[in-house]
Each structure stands twice: as structure tokens, then as C-alpha cells.
Amino acid sequence: xxxxxxxxxxxxxxxxxxxxxxxxxxxxxxxxxxxxxxxxxxxxxxxxxxxxxxxxxxxxxxxxxxxxxxxxxxxxxxxxxxxxxxxxxxxxxxxxxxxxxxxxxxxxxxxxxxxxxxxxxxxxxxxxxxxxxxxxxxxxxxxxxxxxxxxxxxxxxxxxxxxxxxxxxxxxxxxxxxxxxxxxxxxxxxxxxxxxxxxxxxxxxxxxxxxxxxxxxxxxxxxxxxxxxxxxxxxxxxxxxxxxxxxxxxxxxxxxxxxxxxxxxxxxxxxxxxxxxxxxxxxxxxxxxxxxxxxxxxxxxxxxxxxxxxxxxxxxxxxxxxxxxxxxxxxxxxxxxxxxxxxxxxxxxxxxxxxxxxxxxxxxxxxxxxxxxxxxxxxxxxxxxxxxxxxxxxxxxxxxxxxxxxxxxxxxxxxxxxxxxxxxxxxxxxxxxxxxxxxxxxxxxxxxxxxxxxxxxxxxxxxxxxxxxxxxxxxxxxxxxxxxxxxxxxxxxxxxxxxxxxxxxxxxxxxxxxxxxxxxxxxxxxxxx
Amino acid sequence: xxxxxxxxxxxxxxxxxxxxxxxxxxxxxxxxxxxxxxxxxxxxxxxxxxxxxxxxxxxxxxxxxxxxxxxxxxxxxxxxxxxxxxxxxxxxxxxxxxxxxxxxxxxxxxxxxxxxxxxxxxxxxxxxxxxxxxxxxxxxxxxxxxxxxxxxxxxxxxxxxxxxxxxxxxxxxxxxxxxxxxxxxxxxxxxxxxxxxxxxxxxxxxxxxxxxxxxxxxxxxxxxxxxxxxxxxxxxxxxxxxxxxxxxxxxxxxxxxxxxxxxxxxxxxxxxxxxxxxxxxxxxxxxxxxxxxxxxxxxxxxxxxxxxxxxxxxxxxxxxxxxxxxxxxxxxxxxxxxxxxxxxxxxxxxxxxxxxxxxxxxxxxxxxxxxxxxxxxxxxx
Numbered sequence: 001x002x003x004x005x006x007x008x009x010x011x012x013x014x015x016x017x018x019x020x021x022x023x024x025x026x027x028x029x030x031x032x033x034x035x036x037x038x039x040x041x042x043x044x045x046x047x048x049x050x051x052x053x054x055x056x057x058x059x060x061x062x063x064x065x066x067x068x069x070x071x072x073x074x075x076x077x078x079x080x081x082x083x084x085x086x087x088x089x090x091x092x093x094x095x096x097x098x099x100x101x102x103x104x105x106x107x108x109x110x111x112x113x114x115x116x117x118x119x120x121x122x123x124x125x126x127x128x129x130x131x132x133x134x135x136x137x138x139x140x141x142x143x144x145x146x147x148x149x150x151x152x153x154x155x156x157x158x159x160x161x162x163x164x165x166x167x168x169x170x171x172x173x174x175x176x177x178x179x180x181x182x183x184x185x186x187x188x189x190x191x192x193x194x195x196x197x198x199x200x201x202x203x204x205x206x207x208x209x210x211x212x213x214x215x216x217x218x219x220x221x222x223x224x225x226x227x228x229x230x231x232x233x234x235x236x237x238x239x240x241x242x243x244x245x246x247x248x249x250x251x252x253x254x255x256x257x258x259x260x261x262x263x264x265x266x267x268x269x270x271x272x273x274x275x276x277x278x279x280x281x282x283x284x285x286x287x288x289x290x291x292x293x294x295x296x297x298x299x300x301x302x303x304x305x306x307x308x309x310x311x312x313x314x315x316x317x318x319x320x321x322x323x324x325x326x327x328x329x330x331x332x333x334x335x336x337x338x339x340x341x342x343x344x345x346x347x348x349x350x351x352x353x354x355x356x357x358x359x360x361x362x363x364x365x366x367x368x369x370x371x372x373x374x375x376x377x378x379x380x381x382x383x384x385x386x387x388x389x390x391x392x393x394x395x396x397x398x399x400x401x402x403x404x405x406x407x408x409x410x411x412x413x414x415x416x417x418x419x420x421x422x423x424x425x426x427x428x429x430x431x432x433x434x435x436x437x438x439x440x441x442x443x444x445x446x447x448x449x450x451x452x453x454x455x456x457x458x459x460x461x462x463x464x465x466x467x468x469x470x471x472x473x474x475x476x477x478x479x480x481x482x483x484x485x486x487x488x489x490x491x492x493x494x495x496x497x498x499x500x501x502x503x504x505x506x507x508x509x510x511x512x513x514x515x516x517x518x519x520x521x522x523x524x525x526x527x528x529x
Numbered sequence: 530x531x532x533x534x535x536x537x538x539x540x541x542x543x544x545x546x547x548x549x550x551x552x553x554x555x556x557x558x559x560x561x562x563x564x565x566x567x568x569x570x571x572x573x574x575x576x577x578x579x580x581x582x583x584x585x586x587x588x589x590x591x592x593x594x595x596x597x598x599x600x601x602x603x604x605x606x607x608x609x610x611x612x613x614x615x616x617x618x619x620x621x622x623x624x625x626x627x628x629x630x631x632x633x634x635x636x637x638x639x640x641x642x643x644x645x646x647x648x649x650x651x652x653x654x655x656x657x658x659x660x661x662x663x664x665x666x667x668x669x670x671x672x673x674x675x676x677x678x679x680x681x682x683x684x685x686x687x688x689x690x691x692x693x694x695x696x697x698x699x700x701x702x703x704x705x706x707x708x709x710x711x712x713x714x715x716x717x718x719x720x721x722x723x724x725x726x727x728x729x730x731x732x733x734x735x736x737x738x739x740x741x742x743x744x745x746x747x748x749x750x751x752x753x754x755x756x757x758x759x760x761x762x763x764x765x766x767x768x769x770x771x772x773x774x775x776x777x778x779x780x781x782x783x784x785x786x787x788x789x790x791x792x793x794x795x796x797x798x799x800x801x802x803x804x805x806x807x808x809x810x811x812x813x814x815x816x817x818x819x820x821x822x823x824x825x826x827x828x829x830x831x832x833x834x835x836x837x838x839x840x841x842x843x844x845x846x847x848x849x850x851x852x853x854x855x856x857x858x859x860x861x862x863x864x865x866x867x868x869x870x871x872x873x874x875x876x877x878x879x880x881x882x883x884x885x886x887x888x889x890x891x892x893x894x895x896x897x898x899x900x901x902x903x904x905x906x907x908x909x910x
Contacts, residue, residue, distance in 0.1 A: 062695065063687045069763045070834060137836020143760045149737065150720040150762060154660075154866050156837050238738020244721055245736055279603065281613040309723055309758075310734045311715075311741035314645045318638060325630045329623055332586075336622045339594050344610040346603040357598070361591060368583035375633065377640040378576045380732045381561055384723060384758040449558035450727045452758045455766030457685060459696045461556045 017519065028112035029519065030097045036119050037094025044086030044126065049477050051079040056473035059466050064457055072456035073141035074133060080144030085169045086126050088396065091404045092265040093176045096204045099411060100180060102510040102517065103198045105189025105526045110182040118175035125168035132161040143454060148236035148247040152228040159229055163222045170215040177211035180204055191528035195286060198508055202289050203268030206296045210257045217254040245310050252303035260299045262396060264292060266403030267334055270356050273410050274338050277353035278345030279505035284337040291330035298327050308379045317376050324374035328367065335364055351425040355406035358433055359399060366394030387447025393440045413502045417516030418495035424486040431479035438472030562727050565749050569730035571640045579633055647742040650712030652705065658722030658735035659868055661764035661825060665703045672788045675873055676701045677821055678767045697754040702771035706780035707747050715741045719866065723759035726772055732758055747774040764825050798876050801900040808897050815885025818878045822870060831890040842890040851896065855906040858883055871907055876900040
């Protein structure tokens with residue numbers, strides 16, 4: 001393939017692109033759009049994080065000190081929405097934009113204009129959502145899960161803005177997913193058969209199908225909320241023949257696959273990084289593909305484990321308990337495969353690997369609490385407590401977010417052509433790792449001891465742990481400014497130049513193009529043997 | 530690993546933290562409660578079993594990982610192996626977890642079946658949630674009442690010191706007998722709430738328009754505290770559940786006593802219809818009622834929350850239209866968060882609180898509202 005790399009060096013000479021803001025507004029280049037997505041996600045991560053800081057400041061001690069309960073509820077709601085739809089999902093889409101074409105040897109995404117559009121509607125969606133906070137009565141305050149009738153009859157008029165912003169986010173996600181699928185199906189380099197595709201590409205392909213399957217369900221749910229609230233329908237109102245629990249069924253039919261939308265690409269990233277720094281091929285490649293597929297399929301039949309206390313029939317409770325427990329089997333296979341990949345490798349601990357290792361341990365902890373939550377009779381005790389908050393933050397922060405950070409450190413040298421500042425990167429890792437555990441681990445304890453989630457004030461027995469949690473939260477928030485500093489340095493192209501391969505153990509097409517990756521790559525497809 | 534060791538570790542760190550003066554429960558409770566029912570004990574055992582299974586898997590997986598990280602390091606000069614596939618191993622680590630799961634699923638299913646068996650109850654109580662209080666109705670006796678947070682707003686605001694049961698205390702707890710199967714029918718008047726008492730391992734959503742069932746059989750007399758577990762709006766965090774379990778004889782005496790008291794109060798109320806209360810009495814009763822029943826939404830200063838809950842201060846209805854004002858308080862406003870207080874408050878309390886709303890915060894109408902005025906609206910005369 002070395003001939004391909006030689007060809008690519010010519011690309012540097014015809015980087016036709018407008019300069020300044022027009023470059024970013026009009027761009028159809030997958031790398032530019034990937035960069036836009038990633039910066040957008042990072043900004044949203046900081047905004048959503050600032051809201052978490054408000055929450056943790058209020059919960060620092062018992063009593064109401066800083067915000068009123070209505071504003072507190074807006075913070076928990078918008079924090080959740082921003083982190084899910086504004087930070088984690090766009091970050092993965094950004095990584096897909098940058099890396100999928102490079103990993104399969106395609107010159108760009110298949111639908112570049114739609115790519116531009118799917119990014120540029122996102123800022124408007126979040127502008128609408130955030131501006132609703134400044135309306136009289138405030139923004140959405142019914143939790144990111146917007147259970148009816150709290151979000152219908154009992155919400156204020158800003159709900160309309162919430163509904164429209166979710167619609168736009170959904171449209172953006174669907175377009176992004178279509179683009180990924182079409183690209184992977186049609187634009188693989190000659191010789192890149194299905195079972196030769198890198199796992200990041202595989203996991204994203206499956207994720208994209210999940211997105212197409214469930215984002216329309218979310219759109220349906222918000223539309224029904226809109227008509228129940230403003231146009232007199234009764235989908236979720238028993239007085240008109242509807243059922244508020246039906247809302248939860250519809251929401252979680254979207255919501256549970258959504259959870260895997262936020263973790264499958266993470267599995268892909270870890271499956272790229274662990275072999276590189278173990279200098280050994282991924283153990284059980286095909287079982288990884290099958291495990292990912294089965295997790296995706298199972299994700300459609302477990303949704304009601306979020307709803308065990310709603311009063312389902314015994315049969316349904318049993319079914320969803322067993323189906324949920326089953327998910328731990330393919331998930332376990334993945335973790336075992338990563339460990340087997342490391343086994344008898346030659347491991348080194350560069351920062352992407354540090355984040356990947358932290359991911360494996362801490363995501364697995366989140367998996368354990370997930371298995372505990374699957375046991376219906378015990379879930380009655382855990383449900384809607386801080387134990388659940390601990391669980392999903394372990395899988396989403398030390399899971400999804402850590403994998404995104406690992407990915408950024410892994411591919412950043414390829415994007416900029418320069419090694420990131422390793423001192424800052426190590427500081428970022430260790431500060432994040434310690435603080436994130438001070439932040440989320442004690443949540444298990446207060447949850448088991450009986451502290452409900454989404455409360456602005458709590459009884460005195462929870463005071464000490466909440467103080468620790470808040471301190472961990474502030475520290476984790478501050479640690480992210482180290483990351484910001486590092487990224488700004490990287491954008492100014494500071495640092496040591498890197499080789500094309502960057503990491504000595506790296507395998508794959510993305511490492512055969514020059515560093516930094518030229519504006520146009522693979523205009524002639526490489527041949528994969 | 531020993532729980533004691535973990536507690537000791539945490540106690541070591543705690544000297545730095547601000548320790549609340551001996552609160553109701555252990556501030557370093559790390560684990561689920563065993564509770565006071567057979568079911569809650571089974572739930573606790575399930576919780577511990579699955580926890581130990583997870584610990585065991587964790588030790589094996591993280592142990593192998595740690596071993597590789599220490600001994601298979603590049604810096605030790607090891608040469609990486611090249612194996613990357615083994616169908617046998619893959620099958621093994623698919624089948625073994627599956628078998629462990631079956632061992633877990635069987636006892637879980639048994640407990641679940643027992644929990645959902647609400648048949649043959651000795652006592653049935655209808656539990657109704659509304660923003661932000663619980664209502665208890667004894668289906669076998671003529672007894673029903675509301676149960677509201679009893680913690681003073683000054684404690685929440687930090688003006689007074691917080692008491693031992695801060696946020697976990699109510700004005701009228703639910704009382705149930707020990708050693709009897711008590712069935713709860715759970716529903717809601719407005720949004721979804723969730724009735725939860727950890728010591729009973731009972732948590733069930735209160736869905737508007739639908740009735741859920743749960744049951745408990747408490748082994749030991751005592752006071753058991755819980756909270757609403759489903760986000761139900763602004764004061765979700767201020768909606769505790771307190772249950773007192775009494776010996777059956779004591780319980781029966783209590784029920785008879787309460788039912789008689791409730792009957793007497795209703796008779797008293799009829800006498801009120803012929804009487805006029807003076808402004809001073811109405812205002813002082815009214816203020817108390819307002820603070821407990823109305824201030825959560827309309828705020829202690831009557832200004833409401835703009836865009837969410839309307840202001841009463843300077844409101845047209847509170848200043849002019851008295852019949853409409855009574856109607857709203859008594860019957861509520863459908864399709865909004867305004868509840869019907871006709872069944873929640875006595876005639877005297879209704880008269881007093883409406884008088885208060887028409888004369889407080891500069892709403893100086895100078896008018897009093899009497900019990901008979903309220904009764905006229907309630908009975909449609």
C-alpha cells in the first residue's frame with residue numbers, strides 16, 4: 001500500500017477551500033465537518049458541565065441555598081439533554097466523520113452536502129433549547145425523560161421550544177446516520193470486505209441502524225407531547241382514554257437503544273486502541289462483531305426495565321428482567337476479549353491507552369451495577385435513587401466520555417501532525433480519573449441508603465457523602481480545562497511533528513496517509529489485501 | 530471485602546467533613562437496608578448475592594488485566610504474542626456467564642412472584658399522591674386524611690437549625706398494623722408520583738387514572754420513613770412518606786379513635802354554618818392554612834412563579850370576584866396544577882384561607898368569607 005501513500009502527498013497541492021468563516025459554513029469536507037462536530041460537542045460538554053456544577057453546588061449541603069427547586073429541575077433536565085444530544089452523540093458523529101472515510105479508504109462521506117446540513121442545524125437546536133431557559137417560567141423542568149403528564153398538562157409553554165429543538169436534533173442524527181451507512185456500504189476500498197473493516201467502523205455502522213430505527217420514535221413521542229399540551233389530544237391522559245405509562249413505553253423504546261447508541265462507538269474505539277498499545281491483534285475480532293450485533297438486537301427488547309415500578313404485569317416484569325440479564329453476556333464477551341488482547345502483549349501506557357484502560361475497568365463497574373439493576377425485585381429498591389445516577393454516569397462519563405477522550409488523544413496527532421502536550425495530557429487523565437471516582441462512587445452509597453434522584457435538598461444522613469460528591473464534581477469540571485488548554489495548543493499546531501504511523505503498534509489505513517492528514521485523502525482508492 | 534473495613538476507611542476520611550449532629554439514620558450507611566419485612570430481607574439477600582457475584586467476576590477480570598499490565602509491559606522487554614482467536618475460549622466465556630445468570634434468575638423470579646401477590650389482604654389502604662402530598666384512605670373504615678411535609682420552611686431556608694428528621698417528617702403519618710397483610714392501592718390526582726418505603730421494599734408508581742397494587746407485612750412496630758421517588762414537579766424533594774406500624778390491638782384502637790374524631794369534626798362543621806367568624810380569627814387561621822396548602826406554588830408572598838404559577842397578590846379574582854375565587858379553591862382548575870381543595874380542607878379552613886388571600890399582601894378588600902359562603906358554592910346553592 002506504500003504506493004498509495006505516495007500518491008496522496010500530491011493532494012497537499014490542491015487544497016481548494018474558501019478561507020475564514022466561509023470555509024466552515026460551506027464546507028462539505030468530512031474532516032472539516034468532523035472538526036466542527038467535535039468542537040461543538042466540547043462546547044456543549046462545558047455548558048452541560050456548568051449546569052452540573054450548579055446542581056452540585058446546590059447539593060453541597062442540605063437546605064436550599066443557591067437556586068430554587070424549579071430552576072434546579074431545569075438544570076437537571078437541560079444538563080441531561082445537552083450531555084446526551086449535544087455532547088456525546090455529536091462527538092461520536094464527529095469522530096465518525098473524521099475517521100470512517102480514512103479507515104475504509106474513502107475520499108469523503110457519501111453525502112457531503114447533507115453532512116454539512118446535519119451539522120449546521122445542530123447549533124440552532126441547542127440555541128432554541130438554551131434560550132427557553134430565559135423565558136418567563138423557565139425552560140423544560142420535567143427531566144430529560146419528560147414523563148407525561150408532568151411534561152404536558154403540568155408544564156409551561158416553553159415545552160413547545162423543547163419539542164422543536166428535539167425534532168431538529170433528531171433530524172440531524174438521522175441524516176448523520178444515513179450518511180454513515182451509505183458511506184460504509186458503498187465507499188469501502190477494494191478488498192475491504194465486511195470482516196476486514198476496523199471495529200470502529202463496524203460499531204458505528206450498527207449504531208447508525210439503531211439511530212434510524214429509534215430517532216423517529218422519539219420524534220413521535222415529542223409530537224404527542226406537543227399535541228397533548230397544545231391541541232387537546234389525550235395520548236397520555238387517562239381522562240381522555242390515554243395512558244401516561246404508554247408515554248414511558250414509547251420513550252424507552254427509543255431510550256434504551258439510545259443508551260447503546262452512546263456506547264457502541266465507544267466499544268469500537270477501545271477495540272482500536274487496546275491492540276495498538278498491546279502490540280498484538282485484537283482478540284476475537286469476529287466475536288466482537290457478533291457481540292455488538294447481538295447487543296444492538298437485544299436493545300430493542302429490554303426497554304421496560306426502566307419501568308419496573310410502573311405496575312406492569314408479572315409476566316412483563318419477568319420477561320424484561322431475563323432479557324436485560326442476557327445483555328450482560330455479549331457485553332461480557334467484549335470485556336473478556338479486550339483483556340485477552342492485552343494478555344501476553346507488549347503493553348505501553350500512552351495517554352489514549354490510559355483512558356482506554358480506565359474505560360475497561362470503570363465501564364465494567366457500571367455494567368455490574370447495571371446487572372444489579374436488572375434484578376426486578378431489587379430494582380424496586382434501586383429505582384430512581386442515586387444508585388441509578390451512579391450507574392449511568394459510570395457507563396456514560398467513564399464509559400462514553402472517556403472513550404471519546406481516548407479517541408481524541410489517539411487520533412489528534414494524525415489530525416494535526418503534531419504530538420499533543422504529553423504533560424498536560426497526563427495531568428488531564430490523572431485529575432479526571434481521581435475526581436470522577438470521588439464524584440460518582442459515593443453516589444452508590446447514598447443511593448443504597450435511600451436518597452432519591454432529582455431532589456434539590458436531602459435529609460441530613462446524606463450530607464457528608466454529598467459534600468464529597470460535590471468536591472469530586474468541581475474537581476472533575478476543573479480538570480476539563482486542562483483538556484481545553486491542550487486542545488487549543490494542538491489547534492495552534494504546537495508540539496513535536498509525528499510520523500505517518502504515529503504509534504508503533506498502530507494498524508489500519510488511517511496510519512498510511514501522511515500526518516497531518518491532507519485536506520483530501522484517498523482520491524484514488526487504496527487496495528486492501 | 531468486609532463492610533466494616535470500608536466503614537472504617539471512610540470514618541477515617543470523615544473527620545474532615547462537616548458532621549451533622551446525630552441524625553436519624555447513619556450518615557455512613559453504605560448498603561441497602563435489610564428492612565423489617567420478610568420480603569425486604571429476601572430483597573436484601575438477592576442484592577448481596579448479585580453483589581458478590583459481581584465482585585467475584587470483577588476480581589477475575591481486573592486481576593487478569595492487572596497481571597497483564599504489570600508483567601506484559603513493553604518496558605520489561607517482552608515480545609508480544611500473536612494469538613488472536615480461540616473458538617473454545619469464546620464459547621466458554623459465553624456459556625459460563627449464562628449459567629451464572631440462571632442461578633441468579635431463579636431466586637429473583639421467586640421473590641418477584643411473592644412481591645406481586647396482593648391477594649388475601651387484611652387491611653386495604655388507598656394511597657393517592659398529588660403535588661406535593663400523600664392522601665391515605667382506609668378502605669375498611671371511615672377514615673381518610675392528607676399527610677404533608679412537617680419540616681418548617683425556615684429550616685429548609687437555613688434560618689432555623691435542621692431537626693433530626695429533616696425532610697422526612699409529616700404532620701399525619703400513615704398508621705398500619707404489624708403482622709397483618711396490608712395492601713396498598715396506589716394512584717395519583719395529577720402527575721406521576723412513586724410511593725416508597727425502603728424498609729418495606731415497596732416502591733410503586735402512582736399513575737393518574739390508574740390504580741397500582743402493592744403489599745407489606747411488617748414484623749416489628751416502629752416508625753419507617755421514605756420519600757416520593759418519581760420526579761413530580763417543583764417540590765418533588767419535599768414529599769416524604771412516614772409510616773407507623775403498631776401492634777394490631779393498638780392499631781384498632783387508633784383507627785376507632787381517629788374515625789370518631791373525623792365524624793365529630795364533620796358535625797362541628799355543620800354548626801359553623803350558622804356562625805360568623807371575625808376577620809382576626811379568619812386571617813390567623815388563613816395564614817397557617819395558606820402556608821401549608823398554597824405557598825408551595827403561589828409562594829409565601831402571594832406572587833407566584835411567573836410563567837408557572839399565577840400570582841394572587843393583585844389578582845383580579847382575589848380582588849373582585851368572590852364566588853369565582855371560592856369556586857377555584859374548592860373545585861380546582863382542570864387542566865392545570867390547581868387542585869380542588871374542597872375535599873382537602875375543612876369549611877372553616879377554606880373560608881379562612883380565601884379570606885386571607887383577599888386581605889393579605891395589600892389585597893385589602895376588607896371582605897370576610899364565611900363557612901356558609903363556601904358551603905353555598907360546594908353544594909351549588
